[in-house]
Amino acid sequence: MRNKLLALAALSALIPAAAHAEDAARNMGGDVAWDIVSGLTTEIGQRLAGSPREAAARDWGKARLEKLGFVNVAIEPFSIRGYVRGTDAAMLTAPVPQHLAVAALGYSGTTPDAGIEAEVVYFHTLNDLKAAPAGSLAGKIAFIDHAMRANQDGSGYGPYGQVRRVGPSIAASKGAVGVVIRSAGTDHNRDPHTGATNWAAGVTPIPAGALSNPDADLIARTVRLGKPLRLTLTLTGHTQDGLPSGNVIGELPGRDPKLPPVLVGCHLDSWDLATGAIDNAAGCAIVTAAALKAQAGGKPLRTIRVLWAGSEELGGFGGAAYAKAHAAEPHALAMESDFGADRVWKARINLAPADKATADAVIAALNPMGIVASVDVAQGGTDVEPIIAAQHLAVIDMAQDGTRYFDLHHTPDDTLDKIDPAQLAQNVDAWAAVLRVVANAPSIAPVTSAK
């Protein structure tokens, strides 16, 4: 034992620290999943929807799936309205000069290179902004504060993410010349959380950025000084039509290729501030490794099809393109992994009443792993929801622990070191257990009940 420890210590002196996690993943049998996350983050890097790096990721993904033994591997192209980041900068100029960490939101309006400067109007909540009189923000920059907190089930993202999704459009509709929001995130780093924003019909986009939480705290404290705040905002990126994107699909054929396949999805694109380890290289790693692991002990009855979707972050373009391209093909069931790489703690199972035995078998497979069945309705995820909706598919969600997910989501901090190899491997094990059950189910009925 001592010699082994000494040998490990000697080895550790020779190789970079990052190699340790990789070794750990290998030792736990998480090779395939770890290699995908490590490969996408190291060999490709950021994979912004519509960018050349997303295209490189598609080529990488196709080659990797083929190398892993998937068949019918294909890139299915489509084009999107994308967002191309420029220079992002913000500074409080009064009453105290303070540099602020900011990131443009996807589809932000564009400032001149020299930026814009205006008085800041503080809104403690999105409802406060909604209550502001028409025209009251003319010539002003709105700041929307709020206070997202970490929950295991990620439930803060619904309400607090709304600030990002609709806040800028509301501010623009009231005359604002720019808008900054507190990041929809739960960390305390100077790293803003980007993400797409939506402009209501008839509203002209204005420059819109997210501030890191400590910068939002600073603005809130500065407001309490009782003096007018002024801000310079420089967000030179732009929205661009006709950018190339695409999905990558591949299959592990079942014993009866005529049966509708089980579809497992993730998204290949990432935000551009980091290398998208948890969002969502991990998801592609998990579904792909699990599809392979589900072959252990004998080929399942049904084909398992993996979908590495493109351009999820800007509005689910990949999922929509998949549903359109594959509308004529029946599917049996869909699942998606897009919530990081921390452990699966519960499963939401949405099978037809006729398939209760299959649902029970899923629960029986998961309970020994410490995973419980949830009473919540399964949702799928952005990349599989369109085909689920079109075909009323059965769905199982493998709910992951999201306690730290929104510390990292859409920030510069979404990097490989945030992946815990043990939890990544637990995801693969849990997914494989479920896939073995559902891919061997002779019949899986559509789910006609309202979601």
Next chain:
Amino acid sequence: MRNKLLALAALSALIPAAAHAEDAARNMGGDVAWDIVSGLTTEIGQRLAGSPREAAARDWGKARLEKLGFVNVAIEPFSIRGYVRGTDAAMLTAPVPQHLAVAALGYSGTTPDAGIEAEVVYFHTLNDLKAAPAGSLAGKIAFIDHAMRANQDGSGYGPYGQVRRVGPSIAASKGAVGVVIRSAGTDHNRDPHTGATNWAAGVTPIPAGALSNPDADLIARTVRLGKPLRLTLTLTGHTQDGLPSGNVIGELPGRDPKLPPVLVGCHLDSWDLATGAIDNAAGCAIVTAAALKAQAGGKPLRTIRVLWAGSEELGGFGGAAYAKAHAAEPHALAMESDFGADRVWKARINLAPADKATADAVIAALNPMGIVASVDVAQGGTDVEPIIAAQHLAVIDMAQDGTRYFDLHHTPDDTLDKIDPAQLAQNVDAWAAVLRVVANAPSIAPVTSAK
């Protein structure tokens, strides 16, 4: 009780979240300390040595000390060789394009606005760099990796900080055109740790930056791909002579003003990437609040003098200026707070053998607070070391828990939200207890033993 909670809940809906920590600090009697940290970070912001904001901080400090009842409050100016940050950027261009989070080190050489591009030579350790043959880095950018880990006593900063302090000069001496190091830090954020570097005599400064830990991980992984790495490095800041700086001092006179004072120090300047909450607004807050709290129950025998030193970060200029300006005045004992705001866990006591009773009284005052006496020799700190050395002063160090200090040190993340009000108040209590003992000691001998 219920009504009070409801009232608090109603209040909390109306005021920014940041106010809660402030209220908590107030409730714990930490008003003075919290108000100083909050004030410096909110009303002043970054206070880079030699900058206009450091000057603003001196004025703020003088006014605050006077408002708090200190007398003989004075600004003692001096000038320094400073560093003025420009644009910091780095990108891996081969074998994979990857944006890197970088910050110039203080006294870095200057790149053209368009940056420099060169092949990267990887060094796992500083010793590996030292072993590189003369001239072997001609035209190259050196990357120095290492692996600092968090320790409660902060002991990693000595060896791993050396990479920053001397690594760039060694790389330059071997012909490198630029150098990047893994940050001397223990976090996993995309936020580099800046800090000053030193150039050996005869070495011409080259552009020198620190990469965040995840970026250093990425380079280490990329090296393992086995292909040449190329990097563009843009660090346009410059070194500048004759910048204005200064110390702020103030006194709470003792019952016998003729007795040599107890000197308590901190530094007012901060790095420019953040607002210097833990480094070192907290130190000034602690020593100042404790000096005031030590007056409770009766004015101590000795005067307590506070020193808010300038330009510590660039080389201890404030401490040196203080020792020079006050060389002719005897001092009794010196203490400094410059390691964040987390709890004091042990005290290093360096009193002369003749003052054993005083040392025992210090220990007796601290033990009930859970603070132990350390066998280590007290060091003082950069701002008081010159006067300690000149006058062989007695020293007491209040060692703080440094477990998370190097997550934040010299990064954009050193912001007010990192201050735990309860631990800040514990510092003030512990310091006040010690000051009550030493400021009431009729005699405190010089310490002639070798440190």
